[in-house]
Amino acid sequence: MARRTMRAVQYSGYGGGPAALKHVEIPVPSPKKDEVLLKVEAAAINPIDCKIQSGFLRPILPPKFPFVPVTDIAGEIIEVGHGIIDGFKPGEKVVSWLTFGRPGGLAEYAVAPVEVTVHRPHQVSAAEGAALPIAALSALQALKHITTKFDGTGEPANVLVTAASGGVGTYTLQLAKLANLHVTATCGARNMDLVKSLGADEVLDYRTPEGKSMKSSSGRKYDLVVHCTTGVAWSSFEPILAAHGKVIDLTPSAGTFILFAFQKLTFSKKKLVPLMVAGNREELQFLVELVEEGKLRTVMDSRHELSKAEEAWAKSMEGHATGKIIVEM
Ligand SMILES: NC(=O)c1ccc[n+]([C@@H]2O[C@H](COP(=O)([O-])OP(=O)(O)OC[C@H]3O[C@@H](n4cnc5c(N)ncnc54)[C@H](OP(=O)(O)O)[C@@H]3O)[C@@H](O)[C@H]2O)c1
Helix, strand or coil: CCCCEEEEEEECCCCCHHHHCEEEEEECCCCCCCEEEEEEEEEEECHHHHHHHHCCCCCCCCCCCCECCCCEEEEEEEEECCCCCCCCCCCCEEEEECCCCCCCCCECEEEEEHHHEEECCCCCCHHHHHCCHHHHHHHHHHHCCCCCCCCCCCCCCEEEEECCCCHHHHHHHHHHHHCCCEEEEEECHHHHHHHHHCCCCEEEECCCHHHHHCCCCCCCCEEEEEECCCCCCHHHHHHHEEEEEEEEECCCCHHHHHHHHHHHHCCCCCEEEECCCCCCHHHHHHHHHHHHCCCCCCCEEEEEEHHHHHHHHHHHHHCCCCCEEEEEC
């Protein structure tokens, strides 16, 4: 490891958006026990990265300033830390999900815990790999509320995916189709063809009355809603759910948690369930394999150089990405 310093992008306080990102030269971090040092090839920006900067999780995150954000990366192992390093060697290509407390993905090098690091075969590009952790794990974990059979051998079910054109939505839609589920999707008019091409059976423009109602045009009631946007009351979901239907809420508010607890106490058949995505190595490995086999694709909204990371950040903050926003080192 010849280099002692690296280029990185960091911020030093809450708020300020892309204008508060600063390009700096800082020390290359060192891997500790059960960690690997990666030369980062690509990183994906997720809405949570910008929400953390805005102070959404204050005072827990960031733990301190200055802070190098971004958790989802792909790169090459340069050095392994001490301890039992489960089959990882310098020179290997990997995908990693860094922790929210110690991310550091917007940099030339980053330290990754092996706990949520998986090998990346040559068929999976760095950009495709970096795109997966938060978005595709969320999609997979949401769908696991009704199926674990992503080979299409499970029970039939009807799923609604809201914001199907976003990072989470594009993966949810494809995984639901691999599981042979019937999918109704909402998105903006400009993305309806894309969402159909990813396999949606019915597509609703969210700015129309039909889209706002979220009703399936074939009259189906939903066994599962993977809800990737905000501003929809439970009273709008309740009539469109099947008898034991669930809404998996990816942007849960305090109200979501209160209703979730109330529905548990009252043994409600229809449920609103908050989702907090969890790091899971086996699941990340499964997703990488699906990409390798050509069964899951990443829709790329845009690719940006590290020197233009603020453009990528601004794009994410606007909330109109189609698929994933990638920064390449
Ligand atoms: N709880 C968790 O663990 C977890 C994990 C992952 C993500 N999330 C959250 O889930 C949300 C989605 O994440 P993401 O990465 O998919 O976001 P994203 O990629 O930024 O989503 C952007 C997409 O959403 C569409 N959209 C916006 N409002 C919509 C609406 N009302 N109806 C239909 N489509 C709409 C946009 O379409 P237009 O451009 O046409 O408006 C755009 O294509 C974010 O709030 C994120 O923080 C939570």
